[in-house]
Amino acid sequence: MRPEQKALEAVRALDARNPIVLIDGPSGAGKSTLADGLIRAWPTDAAPQLVRLDDLYPGWGGLAAGSHQVATELLAPLRESGAGRWRGWNWAAxxxxxxxxxxxxxxxxxxxxxALSLASAPHADLRIWLSADDAVRKRRALARDRGAxxxxxxxxxxxxTEFVRTQHPLALADLVLDGTPAPSSVS
Known part of the structure; x- marks a missing residue:
């Protein structure tokens, strides 16, 4: 079964009206593709909102700051008061x-x-970890950003690597998926 199908099954099994789903994993694992597929196939009429951390990291050195912002500015207030926020980053400027x-x-x-940290995990209804073969990930990530x-x-x-060491996202995940494409069968 494909990762998108497994994630959709997990969403369908949730007992939450407007669930929060976190998708984390290394660069190039397929997180954006998984999120896009999940949103397209969402099982209810309420179309999900999507936040991509790429839109809020404060520059190339901002992984920890982006993770912190998601937990403290978006998810915690969203759970506590029904409204959260995130601040974008203007990469060009x-x-x-x-x-x-x-x-x-x-x-x-x-x-x-x-996305999946010790601070964000308690606020989510479904926590997904997506991995992929290292060579596949690097090839995907570098091709996607066309040299940037x-x-x-x-x-x-x-x-x-430091984030994984300190935050243990794999251990926090409810669902662990592999985004490495299955080998093509040759007849």
């Missing part, structure tokens, strides 16, 4: 951008490296 409001009146999917990520790969990977 290298500075903060606009704030975006999120309401608890619709489901929420948050995807990106650092190349010079930052090692620094980003080191930040992610």
């Amino acid at each position: 290298g500075r903060p951008a606009d704030w975006h409001e999120i309401s608890a009146t619709r489901p929420l999917v948050v995807e990106g490296c650092g 990520f190349d010079a930052h790969w090692e620094m980003w990977d080191a930040q992610f």
Whole structure:
């Protein structure tokens, strides 16, 4: 069964009106693709809101800050008061951008490296960890960003390794999936 199908089954099994779903894993594992597929196939009429951490990391060194923002500015207030927010990052200008409001009146999917942390996990209804073969991940990530990520790969990977070491996202996950494509069968 494909990761999208497994994630959708897990969403259908939730006993939550407007669930919060976190999707985390290393760069290039397929988190954005999984989130997009999940949203397209969402089992209720209430279309989910989507927050991509790529839109809020404060620059290439901002994985920990983005993860912190999701937990403290978005998820905790969303659970406590029914409204949360996140601040975008203007990558071209290298500075903060606009704030975006999120309401608890619709489901929420948050995807990106650092989405599933010790601080964010208690606020989610479903916590997904997506992995993939390292060579596949790197190829995907570098191809996706058409050269913009190349010079930052090692620094980003080191930040992610530190995040995993301190936050233990795999242990926090309810569902662990593999985003490595199945080998093609040749007849």
